[in-house]
Amino acid sequence: MEDLKLALPVRIMSIYEFQEMMRRLYIKRDSDRGIEGTYDWLVEEVEELGEALKGEDKEATEKEFADVIAWLASLANIVEIDLEKAAVSKYHNLCPKCQQTPCNCTF
Amino acid sequence: MEDLKLALPVRIMSIYEFQEMMRRLYIKRDSDRGIEGTYDWLVEEVEELGEALKGEDKEATEKEFADVIAWLASLANIVEIDLEKAAVSKYHNLCPKCQQTPCNCTF
Numbered sequence: 142m143e144d145l146k147l148a149l150p151v152r153i154m155s156i157y158e159f160q161e162m163m164r165r166l167y168i169k170r171d172s173d174r175g176i177e178g179t180y181d182w183l184v185e186e187v188e189e190l191g192e193a194l195k196g197e198d199k200e201a202t203e204k205e206f207a208d209v210i211a212w213l214a215s216l217a218n219i220v221e222i223d224l225e226k227a228a229v230s231k232y233h234n235l236c237p238k239c240q241q242t243p244c245n246c247t248f
Numbered sequence: 249m250e251d252l253k254l255a256l257p258v259r260i261m262s263i264y265e266f267q268e269m270m271r272r273l274y275i276k277r278d279s280d281r282g283i284e285g286t287y288d289w290l291v292e293e294v295e296e297l298g299e300a301l302k303g304e305d306k307e308a309t310e311k312e313f314a315d316v317i318a319w320l321a322s323l324a325n326i327v328e329i330d331l332e333k334a335a336v337s338k339y340h341n342l343c344p345k346c347q348q349t350p351c352n353c354t355f
Contacts, residue, residue, distance in 0.1 A: 154336050155262050156317070166343055166351050180298055187294050191287055194327065203329055206320070207338035210263070210331060213316055220301065222310055224317060229261050231314035236273055244273050 156225035163214040171215045179219060183212040263332035270321040278322045286326060290319040 171179055190205040217224040231237050236244035261269075278286055297312040324331040338344050343351035 153262060154264075154332055155260060156266060157261075159263060159335060159339075162339065162341060165341075166339070166349055168350070170351060170353075176301060180301060184294060184298070187291060191291070194283060194287060199329070202327065203334040204338055206324055206329055206331055207334045209320055210317065210335050211339050213313070213320070217313055220309065222306070222313055224313055225261055227310040227314045228266060228317050231311055232266075232269065232273070232318050234269060234272075242273055243275070244277060246277075 156228060157223065159210070160214040160217055160224050163211060164218045167215055168218055171219050176216070176219055179212065179216045183209070183216055186212050263335060264330065266317070267321040267324055267331050270318060271325045274322055275325055278326050283323070283326055286319065286323045290316070290323055293319050 174182075186205065186208040190202070190209055193202040193205040196202070214224055217227075235242050236246060238244070239246045281289075293312065293315040297309070297316055300309040300312040303309070321331055324334075342349050343353060345351070346353045
């Protein structure tokens with residue numbers, strides 16, 4: 142029960158709400174930096190994730206995953222794309238290529 | 249009201265549930281491909297997003313955003329990291345650097 146209570150606060154964040162939170166925190170900085178600069182930062186965070194994956198530090202790797210989704214949400218904010226809608230429109234219980242679950246693509 | 253009904257199905261996908269959906273769809277393929285190959289695919293999707301951002305096709309850009317978060321979730325699955333927990337642990341209504349909302353970092 143204690144575990145469940147501890148787990149609850151991090152089990153209810155929709156992709157949409159995460160993106161809105163990033164908007165509340167960073168929209169001015171993100172807008173000032175612009176699309177190209179924010180994209181470059183996303184690329185840098187993906188590179189840092191790649192480095193973390195080569196190591197053994199799981200907590201550091203978790204932080205890099207957090208940074209990648211955070212910068213992806215920031216980038217979506219400044220280009221006015223709804224990340225949850227985009228994600229669920231393409232991926233919703235079926236593989237968009239073979240239309241099966243689990244994916245049964247043959248390539 | 250019609251808009252709200254249309255919007256509802258894509259407003260309730262938590263980051264956790266999206267990652268679990270990706271697990272149901274792709275865990276075997278992702279595991280077979282491995283961490284390095286899946287990371288390389290994530291990098292490729294980020295590059296495709298960068299190309300889409302240079303164009304004018306918003307629908308294509310949305311699909312690239314979808315692919316990046318999908319591959320990020322796939323990668324998190326095979327390294328056994330909870331993407332929502334990681335994201336919310338670092339970003340939760342305060343900038344992790346300046347501890348303010350909105351972010352007021354001076355750099």
